[in-house]
Amino acid sequence: MKLAFAAMAAGAAFGLCAAGPAQASPQKPVIALSNAYFGNSWRHQMVGSFEEAAKAAKAANKIADYIVMNGDGSVAQQSSQIGELILKGVDVLLVDAASETAVNGVIEKACKAGIIVISFDSIASAPCNYQLNFDFKGYKSLQAEAMFKLLGYKGNIVQVRGVKGSAPDNDMYNAQKSVIDKYPDIKVVATVYGQCTASVAQSAIANVLPSLPHVDAVLGQGCPDDVGIMQAFVQYGGEYVGHMPRIEGGGSSEFVRWWAAETKKNGYQTVSMNTTPGIGGAAFWLGLGLLQGEKAPKIMIMPVATVDDKNLDQYGSLPAGQIISPTYTPEWVKEHLLSK
Numbered sequence: 099m100k101l102a103f104a105a106m107a108a109g110a111a112f113g114l115c116a117a118g119p120a121q122a123s124p125q126k127p128v129i130a131l132s133n134a135y136f137g138n139s140w141r142h143q144m145v146g147s148f149e150e151a152a153k154a155a156k157a158a159n160k161i162a163d164y165i166v167m168n169g170d171g172s173v174a175q176q177s178s179q180i181g182e183l184i185l186k187g188v189d190v191l192l193v194d195a196a197s198e199t200a201v202n203g204v205i206e207k208a209c210k211a212g213i214i215v216i217s218f219d220s221i222a223s224a225p226c227n228y229q230l231n232f233d234f235k236g237y238k239s240l241q242a243e244a245m246f247k248l249l250g251y252k253g254n255i256v257q258v259r260g261v262k263g264s265a266p267d268n269d270m271y272n273a274q275k276s277v278i279d280k281y282p283d284i285k286v287v288a289t290v291y292g293q294c295t296a297s298v299a300q301s302a303i304a305n306v307l308p309s310l311p312h313v314d315a316v317l318g319q320g321c322p323d324d325v326g327i328m329q330a331f332v333q334y335g336g337e338y339v340g341h342m343p344r345i346e347g348g349g350s351s352e353f354v355r356w357w358a359a360e361t362k363k364n365g366y367q368t369v370s371m372n373t374t375p376g377i378g379g380a381a382f383w384l385g386l387g388l389l390q391g392e393k394a395p396k397i398m399i400m401p402v403a404t405v406d407d408k409n410l411d412q413y414g415s416l417p418a419g420q421i422i423s424p425t426y427t428p429e430w431v432k433e434h435l436l437s438k
Contacts, residue, residue: 126162127189129155129385131378134176134196134220135261136168138295139350140321140375143421144194144219148378150425155386164382171261173200180204183213190214190385192378195222198265214388218381219373220264228388229397230381230435232373234269237402238319241346242277244369244406245315248344252283253314256306258292258299258327260319266373270319287311294321296329296350303330313343320348320372321421328356340364348372349403349423351416358414361407370405372422380426384435387428392436 131148135141145166152164165188167179176196181204183191191213195201202224208215209226218230257274260267278284288306292299299318307313307330316327324347331338331345342360347353347370360366377400388394403422405413413422424430 127386127389128163128165128186129161129190129192129382129389130165130167130183130186130188131192131194131382132167132169132176132180132183133194134169134173135171135194135264137171137293138321139419140294140373140421141168141194143375143423144378146378147376147380147423147425148192148382151379151382155382160386169196171196171263173197176201177204180208184208184211187211188213190216190389192381192385193217193222193227195220195265197263198223198268214385216381216385216388218377220261220266228384228394230377230384231397231399232266232377232402233399234266234373235273237371238270238273239277241369241371242274242317245317245344245346246277246281246284248367248369249284249315251281254285254287254311255315255317256303256310256313257286257289258302258316258318258323259289260292260294260321260323262291262293267319274317287313292318292323292326294319294323294348296322296326296352299323299326300330300333301326303327304333307331307334312337315344316346318346318348322348322350322352324348324353324370325350325356328353342366344368346370347405349374349405349421351413351420351422352418354405354410354413354416354422355418358410361410367407370403370422372403374400374403374423375421376423376426380431380435383426383428383431387431387436392432394436398435 155161169175173196195217201222205224215227217227221229221231287310290302327345349372
């Protein structure tokens, strides 16, 4: 499976993006994506991976059309958009949810209307829907352990949380906390929200940094928050010039490039683990497979991408503006998801 990077999704961040009029029928299915939040590059790349798969399927006459609806992060807007998609009679509905529970009612309506529903990344817990998730708790626990090992299991840390109210934020924060609680010499000196966005994370760190004791490490939640965290410390300067804290990598190419350069200069070490925005394409092919009569379990787990000192050179020259991710092909989905 070769690595590839989906282009940033074009067009407006909110509303309807479709490749033409979408009229669903059994012979000509329509697959829709309801993406609750479009405010960071991870979500842009995820939508791009969905669109790449959908365009390929449409060109091959496997679907009639596809629809993308992006939201502002609110439950109310996503519920309204899903209601609109139910009225359109789409065949498959993919949901990157605003809440694990608050959109369950409208998802149940979609299921009762005969629509195959798959929530992914930020999943919904409605029993009728398939869940294509990441093991947020597992990989964040592993990453925190790796970071604390680099610190010698002592030091001051900052936690940068993700998208407020989302299931991934809660899972990752609690996973980190469970590891922190094991080591009494690890002290949390600040917790801020970065919204998985470089600019928000940078501002949040910059606002608290002057009031903090020396920071030895920062635990993030991925997306491009890693580069924003790094930029905040670089801009602050002072004691951190040439002595940057260990910052958890979240897979953004800018951060990995900076890390590779720092390693050459002063032996800087960290570890990067990230959820892969290529899941948008995987969710598309999964939905199409289910529509065609394939079987899959109700709950499925996607792999994450890992960068450490062993493979850093492989990623140190990535183009800017990307999150490390494979492109998931129909063959990969059939082997790893539909055949399970």
